[in-house]
Every structure is written in C-alpha cells, then in structure tokens.
Amino acid sequence: MSAELEAEPTFVDKFPEEARIIRAAMWGSFLALTLGAIFGIIQTLHRTGIARPFSSVDYYTFLTAHGVFLVISFTIFFLVGLFTWAVVRSLDRPLLNTKITWTWYGMMAAGMTMTGVSILAGFTARIDMSADVLFTFYAPLQAHPLFYTGLVVFVVGTWVAGADWFRTWLAWREENPGERIPLQTFMVLTTMIMWYIATLAIATSILVFLLPWSLGLIESVNPTLTRTLFWFFGHPVVYFWLMPAYMLWYTVLPKIAGGRLFSDPLARVVFVLFLLLSTPVGIHHQYLDPGIAEGFKFISMTNTMFLLLPSLITAFTVVASVEYGARRRGGTGIFGWLRALPWRNPAFTGMMLAGLMFAAGGFSGMINAGLNINYMIHNTIWVPGHFHLTVGTAVALTFMAATYWLWPQLTNRPLYSPQIGLAQVVLWFVGMALMTNAMHSQGLLGVPRRTAEPEYAGFDYPMAFGGFEELNLQIAIGGTILFVSTVLFIANIVITSWSPKASGLARPLPPALSGPEDAPKVLDNLRLWVGIALVLVVLAYALPLAGIISNSGVFGTGAGTYPVWIDATTALAERVLAAITTAATLLVDAITGVSSL
Amino acid sequence: MAGSDTASTVTGEVNPPGDGEPIHEDAETEEFDPIGTLALIMTYFAILVIAWVYVYFIEFLSRDLTVIG
Amino acid sequence: MHVHAYEKLWLALAIVLILLLIGSVTYGAVGPGIAMVADSQDPVDPQALDEDDRFAEPRVEQVGEDEYAAYVEAYQFGFDPDPIVVPEHSTVTFYVTSPDVIHGFQVVGTNANTMVVPGEVAAITVEVTEPQVYGVVCNEYCGSAHHAMEGTFEVVSDEEYEEWLEENQDGDDTEDGAADENGEEGEDA
Numbered sequence: 020m021s022a023e024l025e026a027e028p029t030f031v032d033k034f035p036e037e038a039r040i041i042r043a044a045m046w047g048s049f050l051a052l053t054l055g056a057i058f059g060i061i062q063t064l065h066r067t068g069i070a071r072p073f074s075s076v077d078y079y080t081f082l083t084a085h086g087v088f089l090v091i092s093f094t095i096f097f098l099v100g101l102f103t104w105a106v107v108r109s110l111d112r113p114l115l116n117t118k119i120t121w122t123w124y125g126m127m128a129a130g131m132t133m134t135g136v137s138i139l140a141g142f143t144a145r146i147d148m149s150a151d152v153l154f155t156f157y158a159p160l161q162a163h164p165l166f167y168t169g170l171v172v173f174v175v176g177t178w179v180a181g182a183d184w185f186r187t188w189l190a191w192r193e194e195n196p197g198e199r200i201p202l203q204t205f206m207v208l209t210t211m212i213m214w215y216i217a218t219l220a221i222a223t224s225i226l227v228f229l230l231p232w233s234l235g236l237i238e239s240v241n242p243t244l245t246r247t248l249f250w251f252f253g254h255p256v257v258y259f260w261l262m263p264a265y266m267l268w269y270t271v272l273p274k275i276a277g278g279r280l281f282s283d284p285l286a287r288v289v290f291v292l293f294l295l296l297s298t299p300v301g302i303h304h305q306y307l308d309p310g311i312a313e314g315f316k317f318i319s320m321t322n323t324m325f326l327l328l329p330s331l332i333t334a335f336t337v338v339a340s341v342e343y344g345a346r347r348r349g350g351t352g353i354f355g356w357l358r359a360l361p362w363r364n365p366a367f368t369g370m371m372l373a374g375l376m377f378a379a380g381g382f383s384g385m386i387n388a389g390l391n392i393n394y395m396i397h398n399t400i401w402v403p404g405h406f407h408l409t410v411g412t413a414v415a416l417t418f419m420a421a422t423y424w425l426w427p428q429l430t431n432r433p434l435y436s437p438q439i440g441l442a443q444v445v446l447w448f449v450g451m452a453l454m455t456n457a458m459h460s461q462g463l464l465g466v467p468r469r470t471a472e473p474e475y476a477g478f479d480y481p482m483a484f485g486g487f488e489e490l491n492l493q494i495a496i497g498g499t500i501l502f503v504s505t506v507l508f509i510a511n512i513v514i515t516s517w518s519p520k521a522s523g524l525a526r527p528l529p530p531a532l533s534g535p536e537d538a539p540k541v542l543d544n545l546r547l548w549v550g551i552a553l554v555l556v557v558l559a560y561a562l563p564l565a566g567i568i569s570n571s572g573v574f575g576t577g578a579g580t581y582p583v584w585i586d587a588t589t590a591l592a593e594r595v596l597a598a599i600t601t602a603a604t605l606l607v608d609a610i611t612g613v614s615s616l
Numbered sequence: 617m618a619g620s621d622t623a624s625t626v627t628g629e630v631n632p633p634g635d636g637e638p639i640h641e642d643a644e645t646e647e648f649d650p651i652g653t654l655a656l657i658m659t660y661f662a663i664l665v666i667a668w669v670y671v672y673f674i675e676f677l678s679r680d681l682t683v684i685g
Numbered sequence: 686m687h688v689h690a691y692e693k694l695w696l697a698l699a700i701v702l703i704l705l706l707i708g709s710v711t712y713g714a715v716g717p718g719i720a721m722v723a724d725s726q727d728p729v730d731p732q733a734l735d736e737d738d739r740f741a742e743p744r745v746e747q748v749g750e751d752e753y754a755a756y757v758e759a760y761q762f763g764f765d766p767d768p769i770v771v772p773e774h775s776t777v778t779f780y781v782t783s784p785d786v787i788h789g790f791q792v793v794g795t796n797a798n799t800m801v802v803p804g805e806v807a808a809i810t811v812e813v814t815e816p817q818v819y820g821v822v823c824n825e826y827c828g829s830a831h832h833a834m835e836g837t838f839e840v841v842s843d844e845e846y847e848e849w850l851e852e853n854q855d856g857d858d859t860e861d862g863a864a865d866e867n868g869e870e871g872e873d874a
C-alpha cells in the first residue's frame with residue numbers, strides 16, 4: 020500500500036508501556052490454554068477408555084484444573100489484555116497510571132497461582148493440599164482455603180482493572196467534553212458493570228461462607244444457598260467470556276472482511292441488553308434443584324429466552340457487516356458474495372468458523388434453557404458438548420484468530436506463519452465438530468458428564484446415534500485434533516517472538532456505516548443502566564434467596580464438611596505458603612520477562 | 617493505530633482495505649441492502665425452528681419416564 | 686435511530702422464535718403435565734436422616750392403588766435402596782436426599798433426572814409401564830469414586846413383584862442387610 024499507510028504507527032509504537040502489559044496478560048492467557056489443552060487431551064482419552072495412564076481419582080484433579088485454567092484463567096487474562104487494548108486504542112490516550120495496571124495484573128497472576136497450586140497439589144500425596152472441587156466448587160465438598168483465597172485475590176484484581184479503565188475513560192471525557200463514548204470503550208464499560216454486579220455474589224459466597232468454613236470458623240453452610248450464589252455469578256460470567264469475542268466480531272471482523280460495522284447504535288443496544296439481562300437468569304442452571312420453587316424457575320426461563328435477542332441481533336449485524344465487505348470486494352449474488360471473502364486470512368476464517376459454531380451452540384443452548392426439556396440433558400455430557408461450542412470455540416477460537424491479527428501490532432513482528440495459522444483454525448473447527456457432536460449424542464443416551472469412567476457395571480446404554488463406543492471414538496479423535504491445533508497456535512505465537520521486526524503492521528479500524536451520531540444519547544447514560552440492572556437483579560433474586568433462607572436457614576440444616584484435602588500441620592502449611600509466594604513471584608517475573616520479547 | 621473508532625477524528629480517513637487486499641473503492645455506502653445476510657439468517661431461522669420442534673416434541677416428549685409431579 | 690428494514694424483519698422473527706420456545710415449554714407443562722422438581726418437601730437434617738420417617742429406612746412403599754413411594758438415599762458412593770423395585774403399570778414418586786454432599790439422580794436415558802442436595806428432598810413422580818431394568822447414575826461429581834456411583838431401577842411384572850416382596854419381607858432387617866452391602870458409611874456420616 021501507500022507510503023503513508025506504511026508509516027502509520029502501530030499500537031506498540033504509540034503506547035509501548037500499555038502494549039507490554041497487554042502482552043503480559045496474553046502470555047498468562049496462553050500459558051493457561053497450554054495447560055488446559057494438556058489436561059483436556061488426558062481427560063478425553065481417559066473418559067473414553069482409550070488410554071488411562073492416570074488413576075480415575077486423579078481424573079477429577081485434571082478436570083478441576085482444566086475447568087479453572089480455561090474458563091477463569093485463559094479467558095479472563097485474554098479479556099483484560101484485550102480490554103486494555105480496546106480502551107487505549109479507542110480513546111487514543113494512554114492509561115492514567117501504569118503502576119495501577121501492573122498492580123492488578125500482579126494480583127490476578129498471584130491469585131491464579133494460588134488457586135492453581137492448590138489444585139495441582141492434589142496430584143501429590145506429599146503435600147496435604149488439594150482442591151478437587153471442579154470449577155463450580157459446590158459445598159459441602161470443600162477445597163483447601165488457598166483455593167478460595169486465590170479466587171478472591173484474582174477477582175479483586177479484575178475489579179481494580181475495571182476501575183483502571185473507568186478512570187482512563189473519565190480522564191478522556193474531561194479532555195473531550197460532549198463526545199460520544201467511543202464504541203469499544205462503551206463495550207468495555209458496560210461489560211465491566213455487568214461483571215461488578217455478578218462478582219458481588221461470588222465474593223459474598225466465598226468471603227461470608229466458603230472461606231471461613233474452610234478455615235473452620237463456621238461449622239456448616241447451606242448448599243443450596245452457596246450454589247445459588249455461584250450461579251448468580253455463573254451465568255453472567257458466560258457473557259463475560261463472550262463480550263470480548265462480540266467486541267472483536269463487531270469492531271475487528273468487519274474490517275478484516277474489507278467492510279465496516281453495519282450499525283454502531285445497534286451494537287450499543289446489544290451491550291446494554293446484555294448488561295441488563297445477563298444476571299437475572301442464573302437460576303436456569305438450577306432447574307432441577309429441589310430447594311427452589313417452580314415459579315422462580317419459570318421467570319428465570321422467560322428472562323433467559325429474551326436474552327437470546329441480543330445474540331440474534333448480533334448475528335444479523337455482524338454478518339451484514341461482513342457482507343458489506345464482500346460486496347466492496349466485488350462479491351455478487353445471494354450467496355455468491357461469500358466467495359469474495361478473505362478466507363486465506365486465519366484471523367478472518369477463525370472468527371467466521373467461531374461464529375458458525377456459536378450458531379450451533381445457540382441451538383443446544385435453547386434446549387438447555389427450556390425449563391422442562393432440561394430434564395433430558397441436565398448433567399449429561401450434552402452440556403460439555405454445548406459449552407465447548409460456546410466458550411470452547413466461539414470464545415476460544417475467536418481469541419486465537421484475533422491474536423493473529425493483533426499480535427503483530429503489539430510486537431511489530433509479523434506472524435511467523437499465516438498458513439499454519441489457517442490450518443490451526445480449521446483443525447480446531449474440525450476437532451470441535453467431531454467432539455461436540457458426539458458429546459451431544461452421548462448426552463441423549465444418558466451418559467453423564469464429569470465422570471472418569473462413564474461405562475457402568477449394572478446396565479448398558481441404549482443403542483442410538485452409533486452407540487456409546489463409537490461415539491467415544493469420535494470424542495477421542497476430536498479431542499486429539501484439538502490438542503494438535505492448540506500446539507500449532509502456541510508454537511506459531513512463540514516462534515513469532517523471533518521474527519525480525521518490521522514496519523507497516525498497523526491495522527486501523529474504520530468507523531461504522533451508521534455511526535454513533537445515529538444512536539440515541541440515552542444509550543451512553545451508564546448510570547441509568549446500572550440502576551435498571553440492579554432493579555432487575557433484585558426482582559429476580561430477592562424472593563428466591565428469601566425462600567432458600569427461610570426454608571433451610573443461612574447456614575443450612577446441618578450439612579457436614581467433606582474436605583477433599585486433609586488438614587495440614589501448621590509447619591507444613593507455612594512451608595507450602597512460602598513455596599507458593601516464591602512460585603508466584605517467579606511466575607510474575609517470568610511472564611513480565613517474556614512479555615518484553 | 618488510528619485514533620478512535622467512532623469519535624469524530626476519523627472522518628477524513630480513506631477506507632483502508634481489509635488487511636492489504638484489493639477493494640472496490642466506489643462501493644455504495646448508505647443504501648446498502650444486506651440481502652445475502654437476510655437469506656442466510658432466514659435459513660438459520662428455518663433450521664432452528666425445525667430442529668426445536670423435532671427435539672422438543674419428538675425426542676423429548678416421547679421419552680420414557682416423564683416427570684409429572 | 687436508523688434500523689434497516691431487513692433487520693426489523695429479523696427482530697420480529699426473533700421475537701416469534703422466543704415465543705415459540707416459551708410456548709412449547711408451557712405446552713409441555715399443561716399438555717403432558719410435566720412438572721418441575723421444586724421446594725415442595727420439608728427440609729431435613731442431612732446428618733440425622735435416621736430420625737426422619739422418610740429416610741430412616743430407605744425403601745419402596747405402596748401408598749395407593751398402583752402408587753408407590755421410593756425413599757432413596759444417594760450417598761458417597763451409592764444409592765439405597767438398590768435396586769429400586771416397583772411393579773409394572775404404576776405411578777412412582779422418588780423422594781431423594783443426601784446425607785453428605787450434592788449428588789445427581791438420573792434414570793439413564795430417561796427424563797427422570799434431579800439434583801440431590803443435602804438438606805433438601807427432591808420429589809419427582811413418573812409413570813412406569815412395561816417391565817424393564819433401567820440404570821441409575823449419579824450425574825453430579827461427588828468425590829473421588831463418583832464414577833462408581835450407580836444403581837438400578839427395576840420395573841417388574843406383578844408376579845415377580847409379589848415374589849420379590851416375599852423374599853424381602855422378613856421384617857425390616859433385610860432392607861438394612863441390603864444397605865450393608867452398599868457400605869454403611871452414608872448413614873453414619
């Protein structure tokens with residue numbers, strides 16, 4: 020292209036310190052992805068009976084680590100990196116104070132290290148510590164206190180991160196009075212408000228109940244109450260994973276397709292709808308809970324179904340933006356324009372395949388959300404089939420694809436191999452198609468999730484969809500392909516660190532076809548949305564929580580304590596704590612060191 | 617990077633093509649009709665409705681042991 | 686705010702879809718009469734189940750003509766009673782609770798499925814028809830031997846049911862004997 024474009028500074032040229040932090044966050048994310056993929060392939064081969072090199076007791080340690088590392092660590096570290104990029108880029112101003120930024124990064128890394136160590140310690144009997152409670156940590160199964168403490172430190176880190184972005188936006192607003200909030204910043208702010216509301220519940224659950232209980236300060240907890248608090252947080256957290264992917268689909272994908280966003284106002288409407296609707300629905304994870312009245316479950320379902328709306332709007336807006344690009348590239352016909360798209364670009368193809376899988380995941384999600392049809396699939400492996408399409412592909416594959424586009428702008432190094440990148444995203448799609456299709460089918464046979472050995476002595480599964488064994492094979496092949504795909508992704512990014520620096524890697528984003536001047540001003544009134552969101556949460560949760568507490572009390576009716584860890588002697592505990600602190604410091608150092616590559 | 621995505625600064629910007637690939641510069645801007653999108657999304661809608669009706673009314677309702685109380 | 690006509694059309698269809706989903710679920714509730722497990726039962730003290738009439742002795746009990754109640758304890762790592770035996774063509778209500786941690790209770794490959802939460806009693810009613818042996822699994826992770834937690838639910842012919850009752854009728858002791866086989870720890874916890 021022209022010389023001026025060549026001279027266009029990249030993000031790292033303009034904001035080197037911010038780029039360093041973003042890289043550090045993303046390295047943290049990729050580390051978690053690597054570990055998660057290793058555990059993923061082990062689980063896949065174990066539960067299908069193809070290879071069981073570890074004991075079935077260890078399966079649950081792997082499963083806990085896979086869940087926590089992937090859906091807490093991988094997704095959220097990527098999110099904070101991406102959001103930092105989005106805020107700084109769209110406001111075109113640096114963060115207020117990067118010391119604060121490094122502080123939240125350090126808190127998140129330290130918290131995740133604590134939680135991670137408490138899980139992985141489950142592999143060795145030498146340390147009296149474990150946390151085989153899976154990522155949902157339902158009481159009265161009890162993890163080591165370090166598990167809960169680490170989660171709190173991590174979450175508080177994300178709170179500081181949100182404050183960092185809010186403060187930067189406020190500073191920008193002072194410098195630019197009367198301007199509309201730039202779209203990407205708007206997306207970050209609405210998502211973070213949702214996150215603040217959601218995490219209040221998990222913070223309460225841990226700080227008031229689980230942590231004191233694991234320390235022996237209170238005797239018992241109410242399992243329905245802590246479960247409900249978990250899902251108060253647990254549904255919005257799925258949108259916390261998804262919103263960064265949506266941001267990329269709205270603001271980056273159209274540009275890669277050669278077009279531009281179709282409608283800025285609708286994008287704002289969608290994010291506001293998510294802020295309002297994503298919390299008052301958590302009870303849909305508890306349709307089969309005995310401690311909650313049917314009426315509340317029905318209300319939760321109606322809210323959930325209306326939450327489809329913003330995703331369906333997104334499908335239209337994003338595809339239309341891509342079509343606009345295809346038409347500008349000379350595409351014609353009702354479907355013929357699809358051929359005019361840049362399918363050789365791994366960032367484009369990755370995001371499009373991710374979106375396609377999300378469309379499929381949307382369907383199995385409708386089944387999950389249907390109050391009574393939930394009986395058919397609840398806690399079967401259908402459910403992991405569903406969320407490997409959503410968070411495991413729509414989110415994860417979009418993040419990987421976006422990395423191919425963003426990484427060069429954060430490092431001034433061109434991607435080592437776009438061809439390998441293209442192969443990688445296609446492999447992910449193929450592997451996931453195999454694995455999730457078979458998981459859905461097995462779920463209909465009644466095969467449970469979260470089970471090391473889903474073959475039972477006393478009965479056989481009905482024969483359908485090819486039968487249990489054949490579906491196991493499909494799962495194993497799919498999982499293996501996914502593992503290979505992850506290795507290719509990580510290798511490509513790591514090798515890129517040695518690519519020679521180049522210039523001309525900037526990729527500016529075009530404004531929307533229908534811009535913000537078209538969006539009603541009220542959309543930017545964040546206070547109003549916070550207020551309505553809180554009212555909806557109170558409406559949805561006040562009565563169910565009151566019901567749970569009046570039925571069986573704040574601390575339950577005397578459930579016991581089932582530690583999956585054995586009490587450590589004080590001396591040992593101290594040694595372990597010291598070791599962890601050292602490990603945490605080393606990790607942070609290592610990551611900051613690597614990120615300056 | 618270009619400054620803001622939506623704030624006023626970008627008005628003069630020539631639309632940069634999708635990551636360095638050729639583009640038809642004269643493309644219409646305002647009266648773009650996403651007919652292809654409409655076709656795709658109608659297909660999706662049809663699949664959703666048919667699949668839902670099948671899974672709910674046939675797969676689910678005809679299963680053994682329906683919970684009635 | 687300018688919204689393209691096609692997008693307006695899509696919005697309308699999206700709302701139609703949402704109404705179809707809610708409508709189907711509502712039909713399932715009022716047509717075939719599918720009910721959700723809920724908080725209809727009184728809570729229990731999970732560590733004192735032996736003091737509760739329903740669970741002191743996990744069992745199947747006839748409660749009406751062709752109506753049976755199965756009081757089931759789901760414990761680390763099994764179900765009691767196991768097997769759960771009922772006669773053909775009857776209505777069975779499962780009352781399931783846990784003395785220890787959260788479990789699941791699913792009759793494999795069917796819609797009979799519920800969470801089992803200590804302190805709560807899950808109650809689900811189903812109609813059984815022809816004789817058949819079903820598997821029962823715990824489908825919520827409950828600890829290191831979760832994968833070993835299984836049982837069976839046996840729908841038998843009326844004659845077989847009579848026989849089964851005879852064999853197991855030597856007072857209450859036999860029931861306890863059956864529980865012993867599955868390990869008693871659930872009750873002691």
Ligand code: HEM
Pocket residue numbers: 055056057059060062063066082083085086089090093094153154155403407410411412415467468469470471497498499501502505
């Ligand atoms: C290498 C690719 C992957 C493979 C082979 C894989 C495999 C699996 C398998 C077989 C299970 C089911 C275990 C069971 O229920 O017994 C599972 C669970 C899970 N996976 Fe993955 N997975 C992969 C990637 C991902 C990604 C990218 C995410 C999310 C970002 C993810 C999130 C989860 C979660 C949340 C669970 C549920 C854990 C639980 O039930 O506690 N996985 N995975």
Ligand SMILES: [Cu+2]
Pocket residue numbers: 253254257300301303304
């Ligand atoms: Cu949810």
Ligand SMILES: [Cu+2]
Pocket residue numbers: 788789823824825826827828831832834
């Ligand atoms: Cu279990």
